[in-house]
Amino acid sequence: MPTRTVSWSGAxxxxxxxxxxxxxxxxxxxxxxxxxxxxxxxxxxxLSAAELSLGLRIEGATRADVRRALWEERSLVKTYxxxxxxxxxxxxxxxxxxGALSAIPGRVxxxxxxxxxxxxQTDAVVEAAGEALSGTELTADELTEAIVAxxxxxxGDPVLPAFQGMWPRWRQAMHTAAHRGVLAFGPNRGQKxxxxxxxxxxxEQNAALSEFVRRYLYAYGxxxxxxxxxxxxxxxxxxxxxxxxxxxxxxIEEVSFEGVGEAWVAAGDTEFxxxxxxxxxxxxxxxxxxxxIASQPRELLFPGRATERALAGGQAGNYPLLLVDGTVAGxxxxxxxxxxxxxTVEPLERLTAGQLKELESxxxxxxxxxxxxxxxxxxxxxxxxxx
Numbered sequence: 267m268p269t270r271t272v273s274w275s276g277a278x279x280x281x282x283x284x285x286x287x288x289x290x291x292x293x294x295x296x297x298x299x300x301x302x303x304x305x306x307x308x309x310x311x312x313l314s315a316a317e318l319s320l321g322l323r324i325e326g327a328t329r330a331d332v333r334r335a336l337w338e339e340r341s342l343v344k345t346y347x348x349x350x351x352x353x354x355x356x357x358x359x360x361x362x363x364x365g366a367l368s369a370i371p372g373r374v375x376x377x378x379x380x381x382x383x384x385x386x387q388t389d390a391v392v393e394a395a396g397e398a399l400s401g402t403e404l405t406a407d408e409l410t411e412a413i414v415a416x417x418x419x420x421x422g423d424p425v426l427p428a429f430q431g432m433w434p435r436w437r438q439a440m441h442t443a444a445h446r447g448v449l450a451f452g453p454n455r456g457q458k459x460x461x462x463x464x465x466x467x468x469x470e471q472n473a474a475l476s477e478f479v480r481r482y483l484y485a486y487g488x489x490x491x492x493x494x495x496x497x498x499x500x501x502x503x504x505x506x507x508x509x510x511x512x513x514x515x516x517x518i519e520e521v522s523f524e525g526v527g528e529a530w531v532a533a534g535d536t537e538f539x540x541x542x543x544x545x546x547x548x549x550x551x552x553x554x555x556x557x558x559i560a561s562q563p564r565e566l567l568f569p570g571r572a573t574e575r576a577l578a579g580g581q582a583g584n585y586p587l588l589l590v591d592g593t594v595a596g597x598x599x600x601x602x603x604x605x606x607x608x609x610t611v612e613p614l615e616r617l618t619a620g621q622l623k624e625l626e627s628x629x630x631x632x633x634x635x636x637x638x639x640x641x642x643x644x645x646x647x648x649x650x651x652x653x
Contacts, residue, residue: 286323365474396448545592
């Protein structure tokens, strides 16, 4: 039975503080990968959003700093993370990520049997991709040629429906190759995406899962297994069994969490802010920011009108968020034109003079991170959710 009760305000304030949202982290040579590690990745389907997610959390950081960490210092890796979506991960965490993600039970896809890769074909594609990408960067077409040369013509059969045609059969195994540590994104070559082999050796699966869950609970706890499963897009039954095993081993402990009931924290990590220490201030979060996606229960983070305005069919991340005192209180949008960014913020309630001043400061930081001059408008956001 849980021996401690955690309030929503206490949990929310701790999450905000740990993620550099209460106050930006001090700039240091390792600040960017450290924050990426604490957040458990910055969503990078839209790379500029990942740059903003990280930049806003670190004092004085800009998008150039994030790009330098990614492409020059290689302290970040762009690869497939939770939910199979593209993330920027701390390079030193990739063994943990690959070990944990490769342990998630697979699901039989909707593809017909004559299109699906067999287990043996998947293994062959992963091995071929790892060899072809070692020490180099290849476009999708170049990688297709290399894989076909190493496996056979079947790997290149154009059988997968794609945005503007058909993709080759081998691309079913892209996520698997990433989760086995042999495929990640390289820098774009003009308008073309490239891939490379990050040389990651996956951590042993049980050790990786143990570390992974404890890191998740450090960032987003207390949480229940269903929250973990939803964040990962993993089977709920598998998550339940995993939490039960870690609880038996004394690696996580149970608490009673407001709005959830039974929930879990990493063992010994039970200190939370008390009454009067709630989150304060105004913050802007970009598309798909980790805090808005992973924090649960969602109905408490998106209270009242925020549920309808800032979620897209219940899905978080599709709107950039305005946070006021730790909860979602509006949406915003930015439109870039050269070295200028027009920012429109739509609060759901009238902001006080002090809050407007904080909003101006946050908007200026958006400009600093984006290396641009910002113009702020408080008014209706007419742009729909990101797809």
